[in-house]
Amino acid sequence: MDAHDMLAVAVAEARAGLAEGGIPIGAALFAADGTLLGRGHNRRVQDGDASTHAETAAFRDAGRRAGYRDTIMVTTLSPCWYCSGLVRQFGIPHVVIGEARTFHGGHDWLAEHGVRITLLDDPECVRMMTDFIAAKPELWFEDIGEDVSADIGQEQS
């Protein structure tokens, strides 16, 4: 199972999230031998849960583990600081990323701290996020903590 095969699982999660009316970001946690340990997608809309980004969902789905040295986190989008912090704290040594064009998170920081980064620049991942951000910009900014309404409020006051 190569990086593209693993990404396909994360993309299927992103598509499922989109079909539910949610934010189309998916992720999966694999063992180094290709065994799927957990998978999930962003659940902000579906569960009203601001804390469940795709990587968090996949990490939770994998259950409790003594360690993560033999695991690979696969995500459709460059991980934000929250999800990058998850990777660093739990010592996940390898992150496969669908794309980093529509959002550039903390993956350079992870690389500086010894995490192997595989950036696939996948056209379907780029297209899903580009279309989503164009259709629902407020939802996207909410999900990454970009307080657009506060900017508008400050300008008006």
Next chain:
Amino acid sequence: MDAHDMLAVAVAEARAGLAEGGIPIGAALFAADGTLLGRGHNRRVQDGDASTHAETAAFRDAGRRAGYRDTIMVTTLSPCWYCSGLVRQFGIPHVVIGEARTFHGGHDWLAEHGVRITLLDDPECVRMMTDFIAAKPELWFEDIGEDVSADIGQEQS
């Protein structure tokens, strides 16, 4: 409501977690005016959920918000990289920390990035974590991704 009053809410959460057989770390998210927005505690043991640290639980409990510029995250223990990443990504400008003696997470990094840090060095927070780590070291190491079993395994192989 001062920092000690806010910490009392997080400490009550930590005690509740301990009473449930869980990891005694609690947190709360407040508005700058002292309004409680969300509260919670680590749920690794209770829910078999590796992704719910105290800060994550409090953040989730606060529901969906357009922004966090007017909020304060209060936690009994220095936030790990995962929870520090949460604070940075969502632009939470102030973190109140019960103690950083038993674990030193990412709060210096947050300070470098402009987050105000209030470290209270609270004796009850120190005592709860010291007692917990002495009683259940494996559970503690699991919660911060310190793969003790893998170290032992590597030494033996």
